Amino acid sequence: MAEAHQAVAFQFTVTPDGIDLQLCHEALRQIYLSGLHSWKKRFIRFKNGVMTGVYPGSPAGFMVVVVSYMSYNKYKQLDPSLGLIAKLGQHIPIRTLFMTVRYMSTDSQRIVGGVLVGTGLWVTIIMIMRNVLKSLLSWHGWMHARHGSVSWSTRLWMLLVKVFSGRKPMLYSFQNSLPRLPVPSVKDTCRRYLESVRALMDDEQYERMKGLTKDFEKNLGPKLQWYLKLKSWWASNYVSDWWEEYIYLRGRGPIMVNSNYYAMDFLYVFPTSIQAARAGNAIHAIMLYRRKLDRAQIKPIYLLANKVPLCSAQWERMFNTTRIPGLETDILQHMNESKHIAVFHKGRFFKVWMFYDGRLLLPREIEQQMERILADKSEPLPGEENLAALTAGDRWVVTPWARARETYFSRGKNKQSLDAIEKAAFFVTLDDTEQRFEPDNPVKSLDSYAKSLLHGKCYDRWFDKSFNLIVFKNGTMGLNAEHSWADAPIIGHLWEHVLSMDPVKLGYTEDGHCCGEPHPNLPGPQRLQWDIPAECQDTIQSSLTLARTLADDVDCHIFPFDDFGKGLIKKCRTSPDAFIQIALQLAHYRDKGKFCLTYEASMTRLFREGRTETVRSCTMETCAFVRSMIRDETVREERLKLLKMAAEKHQNMYRLAMTGQGIDRHLFCLYVVSKYLGEDSPFLKEVLSEPWRLSTSQTPLQQVELFDLVRHPEYVSSGGGFGPVADDGYGVSYIIVGENLINFHISSKHSSPETDSHRFGANIKQAMLDILDLFQLEKKAM
Structure with a gap:
């Protein structure tokens, strides 16, 4: 065990001749390397903080300004300090400063004064550039231009944004230049x-x-x-x-199903069937992403041809973060550093160190650790197997998690083990079930896969962690993410990185293992220890019962829509998102015979610390179009006219939501x-x-450059989903993959007589086809 390995760094015995010290040089070496790693990380954080704090300025810019200022004054025979040194010596009542000025040579005074004034000039330039950029980014006229056309005013604006945006920005560089979210009247x-x-x-x-x-x-x-x-x-x-x-x-309700959401693996690609190997590559890729995040090497996210930056604040709590339960409100606990992950397998919890010899473990070494956990035949301790059900149950004052945590997990071995989970970089479940898209049974296999990612067995995910990596027995994997710390596009950015790294850049050997060799001296995982009394076990069982009732009620349906994609929709000169949202309204009306209040998530990250806004997709224009599709006597031209009006209305509402209105x-x-x-x-x-009886969200593909969607559209995530918001409503998530595929994720509750996820899925498919048919693209092609 890593702790035990370091604990015996030295031993001593008392003898008549004195104290005999026995040092373990290898353990001391590991301690030294660990400390060196920590100090390097602190230095990088400090450096990045400075670089971000002065952006769009830079140290190189500072030297240019100061040297240019000094050179100009030397050429003009002017005092670089503009009399600053003399004035300091006369007016500041500090003897040490006065004596320093008095005994400084003239050349030294000129240099010091020039540096001080040059620094002030440099800071002034930075503040001017930053405020000009903030003013530029407050203008959103570019969003109202027709797709494919850019006005001269927008071109000039884009040029100015580029000029004042500085060079080589890091992830958080634009935070001080983003405008504040406006308050509508x-x-x-x-x-x-x-x-x-x-x-x-x-x-x-x-x-x-x-x-x-x-x-x-x-x-x-x-x-x-x-x-x-x-x-x-x-x-x-x-x-x-x-x-x-x-x-x-x-x-105060359960966050499982009601708040947490999931992300899926590839649908049609299976890199390896070895569970430990898939975990090894995925965990290593996630840790590489964390290292890039710590070093602020992740590029900012932009809109409009990489010109308009989005807020990056939500990235700050991606790792080392846990939602801590409270009686009235929870809190988010974020650690600056965490060198381990927590792993769950067959009712046991393990702590696995991610660093050895002062470096990050390689994929094959992580696979080695996972193999050790899978090979561990020990039984769960009393109460341990279902412990995580506490994170899945209700959070009301009268129910368990906050009180149980305070009563049973605030001291001793229970506190140490709980700390190991809550302070981990993230949580990993080595699931003992098999999930996968099966071509012979696509509906049942995908529905089971989604339900497993959304809630599992209700005790095999730590729902309070910022995210859980779930690796199934057959090598398929996915994520379950807690929602309070950030929104889905943030975790989606990480997931795109992992999927692009896993099968292509990291790869596997011919027999399915991670590339590389196992480490001969790598300390094994640490089994977490618990002493859970009978009363606490009763509380755990109570939470599990409630969570299972909730999970069993969820009706999930996932289907790949491959009849057409955004390629054909663009030929209709219609926004793909507006097209899909209108199709959802038509499908819902056919499904329930009525319209409902509809939630579509939009982001407000054009502004500092922005999160989301709601687009109310059920508009008068959309309802008029849907009624025209229900009435057989309505001619096609009239339907197309109403569809165009509905799409334009939706686009305008989306723009208003994004721009703070x-x-x-x-x-x-x-x-x-x-x-x-x-x-x-x-x-x-x-x-x-x-109530929002129809809650919808698009999963955006943000890093298109990581995937070759033309030749390999299958090498991309199949998206993710969430539970229904209303007991008698639907939750719908969709991801547009390449030009010819749209994956839909639908959820509802079995207990509602009004909903059926599979019926709604069929209605969505038919609505998509019916709307496309209005454009008669086949006749136009002829």
Whole structure:
């Protein structure tokens, strides 16, 4: 064991001749290398902090400015300090400084003064560039241009952005240059809200809601808005901290299914069937990504031809992070450094060190550690096997996790073992089941695969960790991610890196093992020890029972839609996302015979610390198109006209959401302010209690350059999904893969008589085909 190995670095015995020290040089060497690694990491963090803090400036720029300033003054025979040294000596009442100035030579004074003034000039240039860039990035007119066309004003704007963006930015370089999320006016938000619900209400309901809205807009709204404006001036983002706390951390229901989400492996590619080998490559790739993240070597994410940077704040807590339960609210515990991972297999927990000899373990060495865990035949300790069910159950005050953690895991071996899990870089499950896409049984195999990633057995994932890597017995793998610390595109960026590294760059030997050789002296994994009393075991069993009830109720359906993809949709001169969202509305109406409030996730990372906003996809225009598709007498030309209007409306709403002019985050924050002030608002109360019976999200492919989607479209993730938001609703996630494939992930609950994920999937497929058929592309090709 690693700890034991270092604990015997020295031994001593007391004899009549004195103390006899026996040093273990290998253990001392490992301690030295470990310390050296830590100091290197601290230095890199410090250096990156400096580089990010002065961006778009740089040390090289500092030298250029100072030397140029000194040279110019020398050429003009001017005092480089502009009299600064003399003034310091006269006016600053510090004797040491005065004496220093008095006894400095003239040349020394000129050099010191020149450096000081040059530094001030350099800082001034940085601040000017940063504020100009912030002003430029506050303009979003480029989003309203027609696809494929760029105006001269946009071209000039792009040139200015490039000029003021500096050279070779790191991940966090643009954080100080991003604009703050604007606060929409109460009047605009209320107007857009009424517009968004008109299609869902009859005349009587609408007139009633219109009255509540107007009363709020006139009376309480302006008062709440004043406080929100004050917060927007003071805080980096007026939404994100409240969103994280009240939507995620204060949520008292189970986070399994209700909050956590999953990401899938390749669908049609199976790099190896050896579980330990797949884990070895995946874990190594994840650790390489963490090293790049620590060194800020990950490139910023951009929009518009790599010109418009997005906020990178969410990357900060990807690793070494755990959600810690509390009685009323949870907290996110983030460690600056973690050198181990936690592994679960057949009811046992292990701590596995990721470094040896001052370096990261190689894939074959990690595979070696996984082989040792798989070969361990020891039985779980009492209460150990189902322990993680505590992270899957309810988080209400009267239920277990927070109280159990305080009562049974705050001291002794239980605390040490729990710390090993919560302070791990991430959590790994070596699952003892087999999951895979089976061409002979595609529906059942994919549904089982999704359910396993979403909730597993309810006790074999640590749902509180920032993410779990799950590696199945047959070598298939996936992720389960906790939602409060970041949104899906962040974990998706990591997952794209892992999948691009695994089969191609890291590779496997002919017999399916990781490349390389096992390490002859590598200390083995440490089995975590527990002493869980009977009362705590009862609590664990209670959580497990509740979690299993929730998991059994989830109806998952995943299907690859390969009839066409974004290639044909673009030929229709329609946004692929708008096309799919309209198809979902048509499918839902056919499925349930009615429209519903629809949630589509959009990002607000154009602004500092931005997270998400809601696009209310069920619009008047979309409903008009859907009704035209239901009525047989409507001619094709009329349907196409209505489809175009619905698509343009959707695109405009998406732009508004991305640029801080959305509805729901503003209303949410106004509601939080009203609660702080003790004000009761019937309007806000009703708005925030409306259920999202159709919750949708697109999984974006962010690093297209990592994959050859033309020749190998199968070498990309099949996307991921999440549980239903409403008990009688659907959750739909989709990923556009290449030009000819769209993967859909659908979830609902068996307990609802209104929903059926497989029925809805069939309706989605038919809706996609029916909408495409309107364009008659086959006739145009002829």
